Amino acid sequence: MSDISRRKLIAGASLATTAFATPATPAIAANAVKRWRMVTSWPRRLPGPGMSAERVAERIGALSGGDIQVTVHAAGEVVPALEVLDTVGAGVADMGHTAALYWQGKQPAAAFFTTVPFGLTPSEHTAWVDAGGGQALWDELYAPFGVKPFMGGNTGTCMGGWFRAELTGLDSLRGLKIRSLGLGGEVYRRLGATPLTTAPGEIITSLQSGLVDGAEFVGPGSDIALGLYRVASFYYAPGFNKPNGTGECIVNRALWESLDSRAKAIVSHACAAEAAYALNEMERLNVEALAALTGKHGVKLRQFPQAVVAAAHGQARDILGEIAGRSEIARRVAESYGAFRERAGAWANISLKAVLDSRSVG
DSSP: OHHHHHHHHHHHHHHHHHHHHHHHOOOOTOOOOEEEEESSSSSTTTTHHHHHHHHHHHHHHTTTTTTTEEEOTTTTTOOOOGHHHHHHHSSOOOOOOEOOGTTTTTTTTGGGGGGTTTTTOOHHHHHHHHHHHHHHHHHHHHGGGGGEEEEEEOOOSSEEESSSSOOOOOHTTTOOOOEEEEEHHHHHHTTOEEEEOOOOOGHHHHHHHOSSSSSSSHHHHHHHHHGGGGGGEEEEETTTTSSSOOEEEEEEEEHHHHSSHHHHHHHHHHHHHHHHHHHHHHHHHHHHHHHHHTTTTTEEEEEEOOOHHHHHHHHHHHHHHHTTTTTTHOOOOHHHHHHHHHHHHHHHTTTHHHHHHHTTTT
C-alpha cells in the first residue's frame, strides 16, 4: 500500500470514529445562544402574575439547557404596562407576559381569554382553552396583532374589589370612580360608576390621591402585595366581574414561526407548566393573605348587595351579546365560550357546588 493510500485510509477511519463517538447536537444548540426579551404588565416579582413571568422565563432557560435565555422586564422598564401587545407584535420585544383583557379596546373578544363577568371559573376556563376549542380561536384572534398567545399563569377566582366606603345598594355605585378593566369595567359603567384604566403598579397611588374611590385587581394573594388595604378597607365578593384570572404569555409570531419543533415545545411546555403551577400557588397565597388581611390589617369583608349582583348580571348578558355582534370572529369566540359555560355549569352544579354545599352542612 502506498503512503498516499495509507493516509487516506487513516483519515477516513478517523472521520468515521468521530461521527459515531459524537452524539447528534440538538437543533437549538447548533446555533448561538438565543437571548430574548420579555416585557410585562406587572411590577417586578409581584406575587401572582409578576412571578409567573419570571418562572416562564426560568423554565424556558432550563428546558433548553441554557440555549434560550429570557430577560424579564417589569412594567415601565422598557414599555408601559398597557403597551405589551404592540411591543411584542412589532418585534421590539420577543415575548410578553400580560392579560388579554387589556386589549379589549383593540379587539373586544380578547377579554374572553382572561375572564368575563359571570363567566367560566379557572378550571372551566383552562378546560375550554386546552380541550374545548378555545386555543384555536385565540390564535386566530391574535394573528392580526403579530403574536402567538398561551396561557401563562392564573390568579384564580378574583375578588370584586376594594372600596373606601361600604356599599348599601345600586345608589352607592353611582358616581364612583373605580379602577376596573375588561368587561367588568363596562358593567360598572352601565351601573352608574366611572371605570378607569390604571396600571397595576399605580393602583395604590390612585387610591391615595383620590383619583379612584375603589379598585379591583385580582385576589388577596396579589392585592396584599400592592398594599391596597392601607387605603380602602372594604373588600367585596363575589368577583362576578372577574371569576377567573388567566395570565397570557405572548410570543412574536415571526419569531414563533421561525422556531424548530423542539424550541416550540420548550416554550409551550414552559407556559403550560406555569398555568398549572400558578393556579395552585395562588390558592395557597389567597388563603394566607385573606387571613392576614382580616386578622392583622382589619379589612372588612363584605358581600355585594343582591341588587348590585342582579343588575350586573343583566348588564353583562347585554354586553356579551353586543360583543358577539361586532365581528365574525367575535361571534365565534362568544358562542364557543357561552356553549362551554352552559355545559360546564350543568356539571358544576352537581359536582363542585354540591360538594361545597355539603361541606357547610352541620
